[in-house]
Amino acid sequence: GEPRKFDPKFRGPIHNRRCTDIICCVIFIVVILGYIALGVVAWVHGDPRKVIYPTDSYGQFCGQRDTLNENKTILFYFNILKCASPVVLINLQCPTTQLCVSKCPDRFATYIDVQASYRYRPDQWNYFRQFCKPGFNNPRKSVAQVLRDEDCPSMIIPSRPFLKRCFPDFSTKNGVLTVANQTTFKDGRGKTRNVTDLREAANGINNILDARSVGMKIFEDYAISWYWILIGLFIAMMLSLLFLVLLRFTAGVLFWIFIFGVIGIIGYGIWHCYWEYDHLNGIPGSDLTVYDIGFQTDFKVYLQLRQTWLAFMIILCGVEVIIILMLIFLRNRIRIAIALLKEGSRAIGYIMSTLFYPIVTFLLIAICISYWAVTAVFLATSGEPVYKVMANQTLCKYANLTCDPETFNTTNVTKLCPGAQCTFAFYGGESLYHKNIFIFQLANAFVFLWLVNFAIALGQCTLAGAFASYYWAYRKPADIPLWPLFSSFGRAIRYHTGSLAFGALILAIVQLIRVILEYLDHKLKGIQNSFTRFLLCCLKCCFWCLEKFLKFINRNAYIMIAIYGKNFCTSAKEAFFLLMRNVVRVAVLDKVTDFLLFLGKILVAGGVGVLAFFFFTQRIPVFAQEVPTLNYYWVPLLTVIIGSYLVAHGFFSVYAMCVDTLFLCFCEDLERNDGSTAKPYFMSASLHRILGKKKLSPKKA
Numbered sequence: 001g002e003p004r005k006f007d008p009k010f011r012g013p014i015h016n017r018r019c020t021d022i023i024c025c026v027i028f029i030v031v032i033l034g035y036i037a038l039g040v041v042a043w044v045h046g047d048p049r050k051v052i053y054p055t056d057s058y059g060q061f062c063g064q065r066d067t068l069n070e071n072k073t074i075l076f077y078f079n080i081l082k083c084a085s086p087v088v089l090i091n092l093q094c095p096t097t098q099l100c101v102s103k104c105p106d107r108f109a110t111y112i113d114v115q116a117s118y119r120y121r122p123d124q125w126n127y128f129r130q131f132c133k134p135g136f137n138n139p140r141k142s143v144a145q146v147l148r149d150e151d152c153p154s155m156i157i158p159s160r161p162f163l164k165r166c167f168p169d170f171s172t173k174n175g176v177l178t179v180a181n182q183t184t185f186k187d188g189r190g191k192t193r194n195v196t197d198l199r200e201a202a203n204g205i206n207n208i209l210d211a212r213s214v215g216m217k218i219f220e221d222y223a224i225s226w227y228w229i230l231i232g233l234f235i236a237m238m239l240s241l242l243f244l245v246l247l248r249f250t251a252g253v254l255f256w257i258f259i260f261g262v263i264g265i266i267g268y269g270i271w272h273c274y275w276e277y278d279h280l281n282g283i284p285g286s287d288l289t290v291y292d293i294g295f296q297t298d299f300k301v302y303l304q305l306r307q308t309w310l311a312f313m314i315i316l317c318g319v320e321v322i323i324i325l326m327l328i329f330l331r332n333r334i335r336i337a338i339a340l341l342k343e344g345s346r347a348i349g350y351i352m353s354t355l356f357y358p359i360v361t362f363l364l365i366a367i368c369i370s371y372w373a374v375t376a377v378f379l380a381t382s383g384e385p386v387y388k389v390m391a392n393q394t395l396c397k398y399a400n401l402t403c404d405p406e407t408f409n410t411t412n413v414t415k416l417c418p419g420a421q422c423t424f425a426f427y428g429g430e431s432l433y434h435k436n437i438f439i440f441q442l443a444n445a446f447v448f449l450w451l452v453n454f455a456i457a458l459g460q461c462t463l464a465g466a467f468a469s470y471y472w473a474y475r476k477p478a479d480i481p482l483w484p485l486f487s488s489f490g491r492a493i494r495y496h497t498g499s500l501a502f503g504a505l506i507l508a509i510v511q512l513i514r515v516i517l518e519y520l521d522h523k524l525k526g527i528q529n530s531f532t533r534f535l536l537c538c539l540k541c542c543f544w545c546l547e548k549f550l551k552f553i554n555r556n557a558y559i560m561i562a563i564y565g566k567n568f569c570t571s572a573k574e575a576f577f578l579l580m581r582n583v584v585r586v587a588v589l590d591k592v593t594d595f596l597l598f599l600g601k602i603l604v605a606g607g608v609g610v611l612a613f614f615f616f617t618q619r620i621p622v623f624a625q626e627v628p629t630l631n632y633y634w635v636p637l638l639t640v641i642i643g644s645y646l647v648a649h650g651f652f653s654v655y656a657m658c659v660d661t662l663f664l665c666f667c668e669d670l671e672r673n674d675g676s677t678a679k680p681y682f683m684s685a686s687l688h689r690i691l692g693k694k695k696l697s698p699k700k701a
Contacts, residue, residue: 017495017565024505024568025498028454035447038440039375045433046378054098054164057423058405059385062100062164068134072100075165076131078153081187081197097150097423101131104166105156108180110188111146112154115139131156147189148418154188157198168198217631224628225636228615229643232636236608236644240651241355243600247655248345252338254599255592259327266320273313280306332690333585337592339687340666344659346684347470350477353485354466354658357459358650364455372448379440382433388425389413396420442512449511453504460555461492461500463657465562471665472563472682488562496561499568503554510550514543555657559664575664582667593659597652605645612640 019025053061054075063073078097109128118125118139125139132152146152158180159166168179176183179195187193222229280286286306293301302308327334348354387405389398396417403413408422465488473479481487492500517540524532553572556579560571579586616633618624630636666683673679681688 017491019495019498020561020565020567021496021498021502023498024502028450028497028501028505031447031450035444035451038444039371039378041433042375042378042382042440045382047381048377049381054100055385055424056100057098057421059387059424060100069100072102073164074101074104074161075099076101076104076153076159077166078150079155080157080168097133097153097421099131099133101166104159104161105131106158108155108157108182108185110155110186111152112143112188112190113186115143115146128152128156150421155186157185168195170195170198218635221630221632221635222639225616225630228628229636229639232608232612232640233643233647235611236604236640236647237651239604239607239644240600240648243604243648244345244348244355244651244655246345247596247600248342248349251341251345251596254596255334255338258595258599259323263320263323266316266323269316270313270320273309273316276303277306277309277313280304280309330584330588333588334592335690336585336666336687337589339684339690340589340659340662341593341596342686343662343684344467344655347467347658347662348655350470350480351466351484354463354654355651357463357485358654361455361459362650364458365452368448368451368455372444375444376441379437379444382437384434386425387422389417390421390423445515446508446512449508449515450501450504453507453511454501457500457504457554457558458489458492460657461496461558461562462489463654464488464559464661465491467658467661468559468563468665471662471669474680474682476684491565492562495565499561499571500558502568503557503572507547507550507554510543510547514540514547517543555660556664559661562661563665563668578664578667578671581671585663585667589659589663593656597656600652601645601648604648605641608644609637609641612637 049061049064053063053073055061056069056075060067060069062069062075064070076099078099080096107127109124111128114121114124114128129137129152133150136151138151141151147154158169160169161167171178171181173181177195179185179198183195184192185195185198283304286304288305289307290302290305293305387403387408389396389401389403398413398417398420402425403411403422405422408414413420462485466484469481469484469488470476473481517536521536521540524536553576556575557568557572560566560575561568564571564574566574614620615623616627616630616637618627666687669682673681675681675688
């Protein structure tokens, strides 16, 4: 393309800026206002109590204040055998009458037995009656009619509340599943059944109850050890800071130790392969080829062949030669990468406030997640109760049709389908708002992704502006402006909200497509159509690659926006071509930075993890008395290790942004200036020395 025109008076991030991508800024503000409106509408229509409280067959909450169910907080199922699994009970509706009760049954009883003895055992009748429909007190009504109209359950089983629902009280005795020490029960319809039938109906409840007790123990561990966990995370923060500060002295040493270590290990591998190859000489069968013995499941068979070791030796020799040639030809670029890493450490030393900027990004993302989650819950619980016909007879043509409980008894349904009832099914509605709940949920997810990407973009642009002001200071640190981070944040918000929103929008669209593809893949898991699965897999792979590429482009576009204040498209184009002109340097710097930062994260997380392990297992004599008594010592240990890794990741993400910014500034510096008095370089003395030795002209990338 045509040569770029440079401003000879350029001295770092320009201050006389204009607003960029104004249209996108306006759209972004309108969308945020729309998002707030959506949240308000969802808040008006939604009712999270529908998630918190179970709902009975009449569409009323169990435990709701100022209603008949105020003291009846638990849901009771008339015939739990009709429920296939607890998933059906919790998420969908089970095809049996559901009633709010104050406590779950604590004994076995059947309606037939209770009705037969109600004259001389009224206490049993009164106990059983509390699990019948409210107001039912007619023991003279025939059993067949009571069970047909579902006035009362045919049986009650000893149960205990779980997730505010009555589930059979399972226990295991000598390896046999029991309910209240019984293995069989009467189902109230003349049959004796095994309690394993109940287990199938409430499958997995024991596992969930076990998980709940484990959860309580974990909670107790956190309650006791939170103080020490915070100390561990503080140590991780100090170690991360120390690692970043020391990088200016140790970056080169760490890298070369690693590289020569790899060369040494591969060299040993070549020698070992040669020794094995020579050792097998003359042993019967060792001269057979891999082709002769064919495919073997036991890998050790191949290790008896000389050909295998020869192949290993050739591969390792190839890798060794490639690494050595790369070091010879890329040695100058590796030295530049290490010098930039050291420069990054120096820059952070001068602008320490940048290390704590990730807290701002974290808070912004936390607000976005909270708002999205609350809106999603309110949207999901929007709607009026929808009632459907529930028939005992499978052939009833009215089954699952919507109905009105107020007028249901006057319709033909009760005559054509004896025993049919109009019961609560789910929450929904026929209005425009209720019909478009799914679209609103999609919009909620999309704006959430947009806002999260915007928060990340704002952080990247702010940090880039601060580090660019360091690089373009001719005399360091004297020429670094006052409050570089705060000034950069102000510039990004005031002038470039539109550009940052534009970059975030592109990324959000791709991420939403990826979410939809994952959803489709999950839905189509049962389908055996291999072409559909292959197509979905290809699409998922392509969009994953596209997202990675866009993140890379956006990151560098934000750096250019921070320096020059141009719009998103121009900045993205200039950043891309600048990087393409320095593609080898980009690759080398990227890999060297990745390696050193990964090493740093492992050192911080590993170091703090080992310290925490010795502390929580009482292996540090000085602190042995201080260690809290825990149910599971791995709970705080894992928290400290994962937390340390995240703390290190937060600090090192700032450092990675710093190195990327300095690299783009360095490439710009090379293209703008030639080191003469009229066009002096802005780079540090160490970078200048590396380039000075080679007399590198601006043309050589």
